Amino acid sequence: MDSVRLLPSERLQLPNEPGVYRFFNKEQEIIYVGKAKDLKKRVSSYFNKIKHENRKTQRLVKEIVALEVTIVGSEYEALLLENNLIKQLRPRYNVMLRDDKSYPFICITKERFPQVFSTRRTHKNWGEYYGPFTNVKPMYTILDLVKKLFKLRNCKYNLSEENIQKKKYKVCLEYHIGNCKGPCAGLQSEQEYMADIEQIRLILKGKVKPVKEHFAQKMKVAAEQLAFEEAQHYKECLELLNNYHAKSLVVNPKLDDLDICTIVGDEKEAFINYIRIKSGMIILARNMAVQKKMNETNEDILTMAIVELRAQFHSEATEVLTNLELTWPINELTITLPKIGDKRKLVDMSLKNALFYKKEKLDAKQSKITPADKVLEQIRKDLRLKIAPVHIECFDNSNIQGTNPVASMVCFKKGKPSKKDYRKFHVKTVEGPDDFASMREIVLRRYKRQIEESNPLPDLIVIDGGKGQLSAACESLKELKLYGKIPIIGIAKRLEELYVPEDSLPLHIDKRSPSLKLLQRIRDEAHRFAITFHRDTRSQKSFQTGLEDIPGIGEKTADKLLAHFKSLKKIQEANEKEIAEVIGESKASLLIEFLRQRK
Numbered sequence: 001m002d003s004v005r006l007l008p009s010e011r012l013q014l015p016n017e018p019g020v021y022r023f024f025n026k027e028q029e030i031i032y033v034g035k036a037k038d039l040k041k042r043v044s045s046y047f048n049k050i051k052h053e054n055r056k057t058q059r060l061v062k063e064i065v066a067l068e069v070t071i072v073g074s075e076y077e078a079l080l081l082e083n084n085l086i087k088q089l090r091p092r093y094n095v096m097l098r099d100d101k102s103y104p105f106i107c108i109t110k111e112r113f114p115q116v117f118s119t120r121r122t123h124k125n126w127g128e129y130y131g132p133f134t135n136v137k138p139m140y141t142i143l144d145l146v147k148k149l150f151k152l153r154n155c156k157y158n159l160s161e162e163n164i165q166k167k168k169y170k171v172c173l174e175y176h177i178g179n180c181k182g183p184c185a186g187l188q189s190e191q192e193y194m195a196d197i198e199q200i201r202l203i204l205k206g207k208v209k210p211v212k213e214h215f216a217q218k219m220k221v222a223a224e225q226l227a228f229e230e231a232q233h234y235k236e237c238l239e240l241l242n243n244y245h246a247k248s249l250v251v252n253p254k255l256d257d258l259d260i261c262t263i264v265g266d267e268k269e270a271f272i273n274y275i276r277i278k279s280g281m282i283i284l285a286r287n288m289a290v291q292k293k294m295n296e297t298n299e300d301i302l303t304m305a306i307v308e309l310r311a312q313f314h315s316e317a318t319e320v321l322t323n324l325e326l327t328w329p330i331n332e333l334t335i336t337l338p339k340i341g342d343k344r345k346l347v348d349m350s351l352k353n354a355l356f357y358k359k360e361k362l363d364a365k366q367s368k369i370t371p372a373d374k375v376l377e378q379i380r381k382d383l384r385l386k387i388a389p390v391h392i393e394c395f396d397n398s399n400i401q402g403t404n405p406v407a408s409m410v411c412f413k414k415g416k417p418s419k420k421d422y423r424k425f426h427v428k429t430v431e432g433p434d435d436f437a438s439m440r441e442i443v444l445r446r447y448k449r450q451i452e453e454s455n456p457l458p459d460l461i462v463i464d465g466g467k468g469q470l471s472a473a474c475e476s477l478k479e480l481k482l483y484g485k486i487p488i489i490g491i492a493k494r495l496e497e498l499y500v501p502e503d504s505l506p507l508h509i510d511k512r513s514p515s516l517k518l519l520q521r522i523r524d525e526a527h528r529f530a531i532t533f534h535r536d537t538r539s540q541k542s543f544q545t546g547l548e549d550i551p552g553i554g555e556k557t558a559d560k561l562l563a564h565f566k567s568l569k570k571i572q573e574a575n576e577k578e579i580a581e582v583i584g585e586s587k588a589s590l591l592i593e594f595l596r597q598r599k
Helices: 008-013 040-043 055-063 077-090 138-150 161-165 190-203 208-224 228-248 298-313 341-368 373-382 436-454 465-479 514-545 555-563 568-573 576-581 586-597
Strands: 002-008 021-026 029-036 066-071 105-109 116-119 129-130 258-265 269-278 281-291 319-323 334-336 389-401 403-413 423-426 462-465 488-491
Touching: 002 008, 002 319, 008 040, 008 066, 021 077, 021 568, 029 040, 029 055, 029 341, 029 389, 040 066, 055 129, 055 319, 077 208, 077 576, 105 138, 105 190, 105 269, 138 228, 161 208, 161 423, 190 208, 258 298, 258 341, 269 298, 269 341, 281 298, 281 341, 298 319, 298 403, 334 576, 373 514, 389 514, 423 436, 436 462, 436 465, 462 465, 462 514, 465 488, 555 576, 576 586
Parallel strands: 258 319, 319 334, 389 462, 462 488
Antiparallel strands: 002 066, 021 029, 021 066, 105 116, 105 129, 258 269, 269 281, 389 403, 403 423
8 A cells, every 4th residue: 555645736646546535734633534436536526616515624624734645456445444544543524433332242261161151351362252242131141041051160160181080179069959060070071061062152143043953853862762851851942942032033034144234314413223133133233323523425424334333243244234325345245225025124124223213312412402502502593603602701881971981791601691700891091982992992801811811712702782883892803813713793772683793784683582582681781780880980989079979069960070071180170161161150150169168
């Protein structure tokens, strides 16, 4: 196999041969692995001028700075190499058929007089393994059947020929109650013991019929020899096998060694059902859910699943029944899409299981979704956001004729107020009633500090105001290079219109929509917080000046004076005519008289 490293601009140098390609980002991390029947055509398709409908593909292409290809001899080799690389490298944009569960096996040990038991640990030197079993109930049913049919030892003795000849061991209680034939004391030959082990191997492989014939023959011989108790024992063994086979037999017994793998899915997920059939019995059933990372087709995922599941569960079947026609070949394996007959019934059964599994998963997800999650998801849809806005921050400013300009920021997380994250701002750089400049200042100060302190940024910014305030906030985001990275909207009070950047027309949401009601609630909370802060600030300054203590001079008059003269000192330096121009002659004379007495 040949590996070639290229820049995206050099993609036309690629050969028209099958292989695997790997995309790298600027950190030289592999972010995607793919297979191709024709490397040149497939890799070039990512960079053509046609805009990708899938946003994930657009994002992937933007991150690619280099690519590497491995040329292989066939499409099947490309499929296997892709599967192995995905498991090994775990690229961010690839679907991964990962299964972290540990399934049990039935083990027949490699020793004289082997033992048979269940285990979750495997080692090739320990013995032969059958399984894995995705459901432990059938495994214990088989072990129980084996225990009733055959008298096997369960001791840990080293039953070497030398130890047995020296009579190193004595029979235990298991022998006396009839569960063991005493091979440790030389009471059972190795040949007889291994004949039983061979019958157990056939049962574990799903081949019950030869075992039934074996016991039927032994029963017949015992009866001919007038050994009626022994014949009765074999008859009971035969009945146990018949009962086990009857319970396990679900399809035509003529169907032997088959895999069934079906898939159903939507844009986000795929649901797979895998069934193994042996001698008309279902010996394994497995469901799997796969999150789609790119624009993978169900056919691609199903092909990968067949390769992965067959390897995981050690399938030796030469035929796989599916519900989709697959274009990628799998070596020495027949892929069948049956239309009628027993095979079609098997596919329908598997498909029914996949659909039921899909419904189960979706119902489980719905049960976990809180009312707040539903509202946030509706906001995501209404505002066409990439993700639901779990973290929302809303800004409002407050002043009366330019006096004591302040601003507030409220924070909502998961649809609820996070009061510990509320912030108050004294507007520092703006003089006079300029709401746009005030908004520009506080948004800049807020997110400049968040960046400097490496604090999390919101999923959505809401500005209390129309296009003007929104534009001012956007200027600050542009200065911080956050514009386009954080969604931002403005909400106007009069008609409850929503404004988005670079769009002169407002966005209208149904007035009864819970998403609009939550945005209104956030806006109203920011307004309340700003007004309260402004009132506290103004009261504090008024108290400091003592203007409101003058008879005839109220809160509004004091605010007018402070807005015009900026401070108490300048009010004291002004003459009566200058003051009268702001608050009128009668109030001006009252104020002058008060200031004279204060001196």
